[in-house]
Amino acid sequence: MISLMNRVRVLRDKGVVGLNARNGLLVMPHNPRRLYPLVDDKAKTKELAIQEGIAVPELYGTVTNEYDAGQLEGMVEGKDQFVIKPAQGSGGDGIVVVAGRAGANRVRLVNGTIATFGELRHHISNTLSGQYSLGGKPDVALIEYCVEFDPLFEKVSYLGVPDIRVIVFSGVPIMAMVRLPTRQSGGKANLHQGAVGAGVDIATGVTGGGVLGNDRVDVHPDTGASIAGLQLPGWEKILALAARCYDLVGLGYLGVDIVLDRTLGPLILELNARPGLNIQIATGLGIGRRVRWVEENCESGLAVEDRVELARRNFSSASPERQIPL
Amino acid sequence: MRERRVILLAVALCVVGLGVAAYKVFSLGYPLTANATTDVWTVEARIGFTAGVGSVKVSLEIPTLTPGFTVLGENFVSPGFGFATRYTPTGRTAQWAIRKASGRQTLYYRAVVYRDPSNLQQDTTPNLPPVPVLDEPYNTAMQTLVAEVREQSADTATFAAELLRRLNEPNPAQNVDLFLSQVKTPTEKAQAAVTLLAGNRIPARLVRGLKLTEQQRNARPVPWLEVHDGDGWLYFNPDSTEQGVPEDFLFWWRGSQPLVHVEGGGDTEVRLAVQRDTTDSMSVAEARAESARSRLSKFSPMSLPIQTQSVYGLLLLIPVGSLIIVILRNVVGVKAIGTFMPVLIAIAFRETQLLSGILLFSLVVAAGLSIRFFLERLRLLLVPRLGVVLTAVVLIMLAISLLSNQLGFEVGLSISLFPMVILTMVIERMSIVWEERGANEAIQQGLGSLLMASLCYLVLGLEVLEHLVFVFPELLLVVLAITLLIGRYTGYRLTELVRFKALSTS
Numbered sequence: 020m021i022s023l024m025n026r027v028r029v030l031r032d033k034g035v036v037g038l039n040a041r042n043g044l045l046v047m048p049h050n051p052r053r054l055y056p057l058v059d060d061k062a063k064t065k066e067l068a069i070q071e072g073i074a075v076p077e078l079y080g081t082v083t084n085e086y087d088a089g090q091l092e093g094m095v096e097g098k099d100q101f102v103i104k105p106a107q108g109s110g111g112d113g114i115v116v117v118a119g120r121a122g123a124n125r126v127r128l129v130n131g132t133i134a135t136f137g138e139l140r141h142h143i144s145n146t147l148s149g150q151y152s153l154g155g156k157p158d159v160a161l162i163e164y165c166v167e168f169d170p171l172f173e174k175v176s177y178l179g180v181p182d183i184r185v186i187v188f189s190g191v192p193i194m195a196m197v198r199l200p201t202r203q204s205g206g207k208a209n210l211h212q213g214a215v216g217a218g219v220d221i222a223t224g225v226t227g228g229g230v231l232g233n234d235r236v237d238v239h240p241d242t243g244a245s246i247a248g249l250q251l252p253g254w255e256k257i258l259a260l261a262a263r264c265y266d267l268v269g270l271g272y273l274g275v276d277i278v279l280d281r282t283l284g285p286l287i288l289e290l291n292a293r294p295g296l297n298i299q300i301a302t303g304l305g306i307g308r309r310v311r312w313v314e315e316n317c318e319s320g321l322a323v324e325d326r327v328e329l330a331r332r333n334f335s336s337a338s339p340e341r342q343i344p345l
Numbered sequence: 346m347r348e349r350r351v352i353l354l355a356v357a358l359c360v361v362g363l364g365v366a367a368y369k370v371f372s373l374g375y376p377l378t379a380n381a382t383t384d385v386w387t388v389e390a391r392i393g394f395t396a397g398v399g400s401v402k403v404s405l406e407i408p409t410l411t412p413g414f415t416v417l418g419e420n421f422v423s424p425g426f427g428f429a430t431r432y433t434p435t436g437r438t439a440q441w442a443i444r445k446a447s448g449r450q451t452l453y454y455r456a457v458v459y460r461d462p463s464n465l466q467q468d469t470t471p472n473l474p475p476v477p478v479l480d481e482p483y484n485t486a487m488q489t490l491v492a493e494v495r496e497q498s499a500d501t502a503t504f505a506a507e508l509l510r511r512l513n514e515p516n517p518a519q520n521v522d523l524f525l526s527q528v529k530t531p532t533e534k535a536q537a538a539v540t541l542l543a544g545n546r547i548p549a550r551l552v553r554g555l556k557l558t559e560q561q562r563n564a565r566p567v568p569w570l571e572v573h574d575g576d577g578w579l580y581f582n583p584d585s586t587e588q589g590v591p592e593d594f595l596f597w598w599r600g601s602q603p604l605v606h607v608e609g610g611g612d613t614e615v616r617l618a619v620q621r622d623t624t625d626s627m628s629v630a631e632a633r634a635e636s637a638r639s640r641l642s643k644f645s646p647m648s649l650p651i652q653t654q655s656v657y658g659l660l661l662l663i664p665v666g667s668l669i670i671v672i673l674r675n676v677v678g679v680k681a682i683g684t685f686m687p688v689l690i691a692i693a694f695r696e697t698q699l700l701s702g703i704l705l706f707s708l709v710v711a712a713g714l715s716i717r718f719f720l721e722r723l724r725l726l727l728v729p730r731l732g733v734v735l736t737a738v739v740l741i742m743l744a745i746s747l748l749s750n751q752l753g754f755e756v757g758l759s760i761s762l763f764p765m766v767i768l769t770m771v772i773e774r775m776s777i778v779w780e781e782r783g784a785n786e787a788i789q790q791g792l793g794s795l796l797m798a799s800l801c802y803l804v805l806g807l808e809v810l811e812h813l814v815f816v817f818p819e820l821l822l823v824v825l826a827i828t829l830l831i832g833r834y835t836g837y838r839l840t841e842l843v844r845f846k847a848l849s850t851s
Contacts, residue, residue, distance in 0.1 A: 023842060026842050026846075026849040027836075027837060027842065029848075029849045030837060030842070030845055030848060030849050033848060035837075035845055035848050035849075037835075037836065037837040037838055037841045037845075038678070038838060038841065039675055039834055039835045039836060039837070039838060040835040040836070040837075043833065043834075043835040044835050112777075112781045113781075137724075138724070141724035144724075144726060145726075145727060148726055148727035148728065149727065150727055150777065155727075203783075211782065212781070212782060213783075230847070233843070233844045233845070233846065233847065234847060235847045299845070299848060300844075300845065300847050300848060303847075303848065305848070
């Protein structure tokens with residue numbers, strides 16, 4: 020009992036946010052529900068981002084009905100790699116990554132299995148009838164560009180596309196991690212599916228130790244390579260991209276998923292109105308403290324560059340205790 | 346600000362809920378446990394007489410104002426007789442009448458009473474009686490006696506006490522003896538006391554009642570004296586100087602007239618009987634609420650038809666189940682499939698019992714899951730697929746029932762009470778979780794749901810709880826208040842302490 024109370028105290032001191040606090044103190048007060056469709060529907064997010072000139076993976080086509088599903092082959096003609104994604108999916112469910120062709124009528128999926136176009140069409144039809152959307156609402160499927168990830172991550176990911184998750188609070192990037200797919204996650208970059216998360220220092224863009232499940236890890240479970248000490252290229256640009264998403268959708272507590280493309284640079288993959296909490300384990304820091312710091316020190320209406328600058332100056336994981344006043 | 350509003354609302358709900366419940370417990374005597382019992386007495390008057398040649402009219406004095414007791418119910422047995430009750434200046438009379446009857450006749454009056462200390466005499470203040478005019482030498486004796494007693498008393502109570510003392514002296518004074526020479530029974534003594542009290546213009550009444558004991562075949566009515574002191578009634582035993590009423594004394598009728606009056610018949614015989622019983626406190630409380638004209642008794646689930654009552658007996662438990670779910674999810678942090686599915690499963694468990702319920706649930710879900718995995722290969726559209734699983738679930742349930750019927754396990758039959766649509770959704774959700782997050786997660790969530798359902802079953806199975814929410818539905822406001830407060834709980838969930846283990850070492 021006493022040790023439990025102790026644990027609660029330590030967690031609270033570190034500003035670690037639990038699910039109740041995330042929902043009650045971050046999501047509900049800072050994310051008005053009317054803005055949710057902007058991020059819950061990836062088709063809308065993409066449209067909005069393109070309007071604002073924010074880089075996103077190219078959309079090959081949108082499947083809105085069973086007839087369109089039959090046209091899948093035409094949509095991806097000439098493209099060996101592509102991704103099928105439910106527009107209103109959550110937590111990475113329902114995403115199929117096609118890694119290449121395997122004969123005339125078959126494709127190779129990123130997890131190594133072979134699928135026919137018929138199977139892909141069935142998957143899309145499941146998506147359309149709402150299997151992956153919240154509450155089983157009818158959905159649409161997006162067919163889009165499959166990111167060729169930056170060689171930087173080659174040694175620390177198993178299949179799939181690693182991505183960068185940035186938590187943006189009131190437009191200020193407060194925490195970041197890279198999410199590295201593993202064999203267990205089937206090439207997906209979602210932590211609850213078994214991907215590894217590695218904390219990234221906001222100040223420098225260098226990775227630290229990581230988290231697998233709920234445990235700290237320092238090496239990738241499949242490749243054995245160290246996940247710490249990687250310098251993310253163009254870090255300032257990545258932070259600025261994440262910070263701009265706040266202006267795009269207006270959500271005060273926002274998770275921004277960014278991929279690094281070999282040729283196109285950072286692209287916004289999706290936005291999340293209820294980003295998960297494991298980033299705290301990955302970085303070893305509590306979200307609460309940084310949220311409080313932003314609330315106390317940042318006035319609203321700052322330019323993107325100023326917000327990024329503030330974040331980089333104050334959120335260094337090298338000496339968090341000194342740098343982040345309570 | 347928002348915090349304070351929620352707390353205020355919660356406090357208000359608690360106050361209303363607990364307040365109404367407390368009123369029902371303390372004022373109306375609603376029992377807190379299901380098998381609480383209350384003592385009741387059945388008093389019976391049996392009137393036997395031989396009918397004459399003409400028409401017959403029988404009147405019986407029956408209880409009206411009964412301080413310390415309340416009448417729960419009464420009935421009259423009178424084969425072939427016309428019957429009516431009516432109020433008279435001294436109380437209430439039951440009247441039987443018949444044009445022609447022959448031979449021995451028997452009529453019954455029966456009343457069930459229970460002790461009710463809150464039932465005080467609600468009688469109007471009587472007028473001051475005129476000073477009786479008696480023949481000499483009684484008149485002078487009365488005046489002398491009244492004057493003497495007056496000298497030695499301060500108020501009505503002490504006057505009455507002093508008068509009775511003199512009437513009950515072993516060697517009474519001369520003027521008292523004059524009155525007592527006419528008196529043969531305690532009733533007549535009480536009647537004399539009434540007359541003498543009227544000599545001082547004090548209103549008094551003769552009352553006859555019964556001492557309620559365990560069982561009496563042939564109870565004798567005992568006279569008692571009621572004296573009004575201007576504020577309320579005082580009670581005296583006319584046969585001693587004892588003041589007050591014994592706890593077990595039921596007032597039956599007032600006035601000097603006999604208990605029964607038969608017109609057109611003879612050989613009248615009246616037998617009074619008393620029998621003590623116990624009855625469940627609930628029906629007594631209901632009757633009390635009704636007699637108190639409390640609106641609450643009208644807005645109680647117990648005023649509903651029996652069949653509807655049994656439905657609400659269950660429905661009223663569901664909010665308690667939802668509170669358990671809220672606690673398990675937001676305070677403990679158990680993962681489960683479907684928000685309130687475990688409550689419905691728990692209610693099905695009530696019919697199947699816990700262990701066989703868990704077994705049957707697992708059986709149906711496992712069978713359903715394997716069918717669902719097979720369907721995955723057929724690539725059906727979502728809604729038709731759900732339809733197939735639903736049909737399969739119904740067939741699985743039927744198969745289990747038939748099989749267990751053959752084998753003589755009765756418990757397998759109760760599976761029909763499982764909510765099949767809910768089971769279908771469980772199977773669908775579980776299979777998706779299975780595919781997307783792996784078998785581990787799916788089984789973990791399945792077990793979490795079962796754990797929740799079992800806990801709900803255990804808590805909802807508490808007889809006390811079932812009784813409490815049914816008799817005091819206002820307690821659900823307290824449940825609501827707690828749920829509201831948890832709605833603003835932003836602390837850690839218990840399982841998060843494990844989840845953030847890596848962070849909790851400083």
